Amino acid sequence: MNTIATQLDPRMHPRLDVYGVIGNPVAHSLSPFIHEQFALQVKQPIYYGKLYADLGQFTPTVETFFARGGQGLNVTVPFKLEAFQLCQKLTERAQAAGVVNILWQENGHYVGDNSDGVGLVRDIEKHPFQIAGESVLMIGAGGAVQGVILPLMEKNPGKITIANRTLAKAQAIVDRFLPQAQVSGVQLSAMALAHIMQIEEAYPIIINGTSSGLQGSSPFEPEQAQHLKQIMQPNQPSLAYDMVYGKETHFMAQMKACGFQAKDGLGMLVEQAAEAFEVWRNLPSGSLDTAAVLQMIRKSRL
Numbered sequence: 270m271n272t273i274a275t276q277l278d279p280r281m282h283p284r285l286d287v288y289g290v291i292g293n294p295v296a297h298s299l300s301p302f303i304h305e306q307f308a309l310q311v312k313q314p315i316y317y318g319k320l321y322a323d324l325g326q327f328t329p330t331v332e333t334f335f336a337r338g339g340q341g342l343n344v345t346v347p348f349k350l351e352a353f354q355l356c357q358k359l360t361e362r363a364q365a366a367g368v369v370n371i372l373w374q375e376n377g378h379y380v381g382d383n384s385d386g387v388g389l390v391r392d393i394e395k396h397p398f399q400i401a402g403e404s405v406l407m408i409g410a411g412g413a414v415q416g417v418i419l420p421l422m423e424k425n426p427g428k429i430t431i432a433n434r435t436l437a438k439a440q441a442i443v444d445r446f447l448p449q450a451q452v453s454g455v456q457l458s459a460m461a462l463a464h465i466m467q468i469e470e471a472y473p474i475i476i477n478g479t480s481s482g483l484q485g486s487s488p489f490e491p492e493q494a495q496h497l498k499q500i501m502q503p504n505q506p507s508l509a510y511d512m513v514y515g516k517e518t519h520f521m522a523q524m525k526a527c528g529f530q531a532k533d534g535l536g537m538l539v540e541q542a543a544e545a546f547e548v549w550r551n552l553p554s555g556s557l558d559t560a561a562v563l564q565m566i567r568k569s570r571l
């Protein structure tokens with residue numbers, strides 16, 4: 270096992286419940302700081318660290334962690350699908366997402382949950398932007414998007430359109446969630462990203478669920494962003510949300526120039542971490558002061 274992985278050895282903290290975040294890479298993760306602040310809020314001493322896993326070594330790394338007394342893991346890229354496949358039991362939202370970002374054991378069996386969607390909707394609503402009754406344009410069709418569609422629908426938007434470069438991938442997500450959409454009364458549809466210029470109605474909420482922000486680009490061509498500006502409803506705040514965090518992405522700058530309020534995904538990170546902490550520690554959902562932790566991170570990163 271590599272030296273980074275051995276830094277998170279539950280045996281080194283015998284009087285504490287040990288948790289961590291597993292990923293590749295994982296050195297940049299803010300999760301240890303976030304969970305430390307939550308632990309201080311509720312006065313529950315825990316230890317939370319970073320666990321690196323080589324590609325192809327996710328399962329043995331997880332098994333070693335729990336065999337040594339670990340209590341729970343947050344799972345980040347690129348292991349969320351492997352975590353899903355590892356679990357013998359899944360929560361409803363994890364089953365819907367098809368990926369897992371919260372992992373623990375019950376009676377020796379792996380249990381998986383997904384809090385990404387909960388984190389997203391909480392962050393959007395706290396700023397505040399109303400989701401109920403609104404039209405949402407979701408960009409992308411990868412695991413990040415798949416993980417947030419059901420929680421978004423539970424907030425009763427009038428419409429969700431999934432736009433992706435490959436239409437078939439967006440349509441596959443629509444087909445998967447169509448039964449829930451019909452029950453919720455949400456109009457769920459797919460479109461090719463190249464057809465953005467054909468949109469005729471305003472979308473007050475636009476979410477970038479692609480990794481373009483990590484690559485220094487935007488999913489929109491300049492003329493596509495301008496088109497979305499032209500159909501904005503006057504005097505109605507419009508949100509452009511990038512699920513990437515840590516910087517103002519090209520998408521955010523582009524949409525801000527078009528009159529949208531632009532927001533990164535740092536609040537989503539804090540909110541999904543809170544949900545994981547509450548699940549592990551058997552706390553009521555929404556009981557942690559996430560705003561205080563988010564403010565601390567933003568101040569320290571200025």
